[in-house]
Amino acid sequence: MKIAPIPVVVTLAGIVCIGLAIAYNGHKLEQRANAPKPEPIIAIAPNVSVINAVPNTYQAYVSGHGAAKAHWALNLTAQVQGEVLSMSEQFATGQLIKKGHVIAQIDNTEYLQAVASAKATLAEAQYTLQEEQDLADQAKREWQRSGITQQPSSPLVFRTLQLEAAQASADNAKYALQTAQRDEKNSHISAPFDAVILTRDIDLGAYVSVGDAIATLNSTDKVEISVPLSLNQWQNLVDKSTSDVLLRDVTTGTQWRGYIDRFEQHLDDSSRQRSVVVAVDQPFSQPTPLLPGTYLAVEIPGKTLEQVIKLPASAVSQDGLIWYVNEKNRLASSVVNKVFERGDYIYISPLAGQNSLQVVARPLVSYLNEMQVNPVVEEMP
Numbered sequence: 001m002k003i004a005p006i007p008v009v010v011t012l013a014g015i016v017c018i019g020l021a022i023a024y025n026g027h028k029l030e031q032r033a034n035a036p037k038p039e040p041i042i043a044i045a046p047n048v049s050v051i052n053a054v055p056n057t058y059q060a061y062v063s064g065h066g067a068a069k070a071h072w073a074l075n076l077t078a079q080v081q082g083e084v085l086s087m088s089e090q091f092a093t094g095q096l097i098k099k100g101h102v103i104a105q106i107d108n109t110e111y112l113q114a115v116a117s118a119k120a121t122l123a124e125a126q127y128t129l130q131e132e133q134d135l136a137d138q139a140k141r142e143w144q145r146s147g148i149t150q151q152p153s154s155p156l157v158f159r160t161l162q163l164e165a166a167q168a169s170a171d172n173a174k175y176a177l178q179t180a181q182r183d184e185k186n187s188h189i190s191a192p193f194d195a196v197i198l199t200r201d202i203d204l205g206a207y208v209s210v211g212d213a214i215a216t217l218n219s220t221d222k223v224e225i226s227v228p229l230s231l232n233q234w235q236n237l238v239d240k241s242t243s244d245v246l247l248r249d250v251t252t253g254t255q256w257r258g259y260i261d262r263f264e265q266h267l268d269d270s271s272r273q274r275s276v277v278v279a280v281d282q283p284f285s286q287p288t289p290l291l292p293g294t295y296l297a298v299e300i301p302g303k304t305l306e307q308v309i310k311l312p313a314s315a316v317s318q319d320g321l322i323w324y325v326n327e328k329n330r331l332a333s334s335v336v337n338k339v340f341e342r343g344d345y346i347y348i349s350p351l352a353g354q355n356s357l358q359v360v361a362r363p364l365v366s367y368l369n370e371m372q373v374n375p376v377v378e379e380m381p
Contacts, residue, residue, distance in 0.1 A: 050325055050358040050375040053309045055350050060236040060302035061342045064227035065250070066275075068283070068294045070218035072193055078208040079186035082106040087204050090197075096220060096284065097191050104189040104202060104214065111184035118177035125166070125173040132166040135159050194220045196284070218292055223283045224261060227298045228273040236302040236340055237276070245278050246299040247290075254288050256280055260300065276300070299342070308339055308347045312380070314362050316346055323360040323367055331360070331371040 084104055091103040136159040143152065155161050195217040202214055225247065229237075243259040261279035268275065278298055283290035315322055321333045337349040351357065358375050360367075 045329070045372045045374045047376050048325065048331075048373045049361040049378045051311065051315065051361050051380055052377060053311060053357045053359045054355070055307040055309055057304060057306045058308050058310060058347060059304050060340045060347070062229060062233045062236050062300040062302050062340065063342065064229055064233070064276075064298050064300075066225040066227040066278070066296060066298060068223040068225050068280075068290055068292050068296060070220075070292045071222045071224060071279075072195075072217075072219035074192070074195075074217045074219075076189070076191075076214040076217055078106070078189070078210055078212045078214055080106060080111065080183050081209045082108070082110075082187065082207070084202055084204055084206045084208060087202075091200055091215070093197050093200060095197050097195055097197065099193050099195075100190050102188045102190045103197075106187040106189065106208065108184050108187035111180065111187055114180040115177065115184050118173065118180040122170070122173035122177050125170040129163075129166040129170045132159060132163045136163050189214055191217060193217075196220055220282070220284050222279050222281045223290055223292055225258070225278045225280075225296055225298060226264070226275045227278060227300075228268060228271055228275045230273060233340070234274065236305070237300065238303055242301055244301055247278065247280065248297045248299075250295050250297050256283075256286060256288075256290050302340070305339060305347075307350060309350055309357070310380070311346050311348065311359055312361060313341065313344050313346050315359050317363050317365075321363075322348070322357075323363040325358040325360070325373060325375045329373060329375060330369075331367055331373055332369055333367070 083106065085107050086105040088097075088101065088103045090097050090101065097103065139158050143157065152158060198216040198218055200215050202208060202212070208214070241260040241262075245258040245260060247256045247258050248254070258278045258280040261277045264275045264277065267273065278300070280286070280290055283292075311322070316336065316338075317323070317333075320335060322336050323331055323333050326332050334351055336351075339347045339349060341347065358377070361378060
């Protein structure tokens with residue numbers, strides 16, 4: 001028996017395998033062709049909460065922040081020198097004192113002496129002046145009795161120069177007395193206005209010189225709050241002052257009522273903003289005293305604005321955009337022009353060509369323009 005060569009056997013086996021593979025693939029293709037087609041996948045539009053936003057008329061409010069400062073702040077210094085002989089019991093930090101209340105007494109012995117000396121000098125000068133006036137009158141009468149009609153050639157004849165010198169001496173003595181009296185008065189150290197004492201810089205028995213620090217005082221008549229505002233905020237302010245400004249302590253939430261005291265007429269060098277100054281009268285007499293240094297949130301009523309849309313602050317994204325649903329139930333976004341904000345609400349200008357909007361109440365970062373959604377209307381919170 002003759003055996004077939006190995007290459008012939010391998011070739012035959014390969015041909016058989018190829019045939020089987022072709023037959024198998026053809027069978028599978030026929031099965032796929034006859035199989036039922038899968039159902040198409042229908043995308044479901046997500047629900048989004050929207051607010052029907054329409055323009056309306058609202059009163060604008062201008063908000064800002066500032067620190068309360070005393071109307072007057074004074075570093076009281078000594079105007080005369082001497083030993084501190086006595087001090088008032090009210091001369092202590094935190095005490096309220098009235099205008100003119102003497103808080104300390106400097107030894108005034110030499111100032112009383114200066115006053116007495118100035119009075120004596122003034123009396124002598126006034127005596128000399130009176131003598132010169134009498135001599136001048138006598139010289140004029142004698143000139144008239146002499147029958148001479150022309151005026152004297154020298155002012156010494158009528159003692160004019162002597163009279164002027166005596167008058168000048170009398171004036172100098174009068175002002176010297178006033179100076180001495182002022183120095184004696186300054187030995188009684190008092191508050192120039194109703195004040196609260198912040199610091200006391202002297203002690204009983206101390207020796208003070210002119211210019212030494214005595215105390216630091218803040219006035220108690222009113223406090224002022226300087227509130228820097230942007231140009232847009234200034235446009236929302238009314239032209240006249242208002243007496244219904246709300247102030248709130250940002251730490252405790254305590255509230256006070258104040259008024260616009262004045263408008264600054266310059267721009268701050270650093271912020272390039274202009275400030276409005278709000279004041280509160282008698283801050284220490286309020287149910288809760290408004291202390292200088294308190295940091296306050298300030299809310300000022302402004303103009304009445306028409307065609308403004310009110311939205312919850314949550315409707316504005318971190319990028320300053322609002323998202324709304326158009327007539328095809330697709331999302332769209334737009335940059336807004338913020339007119340003002342108050343509390344949890346923001347007030348914007350209407351979008352061009354849009355009289356009403358379905359604004360998304362709480363937009364997500366995953367939103368895309370032209371995204372199909374199902375709007376669900378909710379009431380304004």
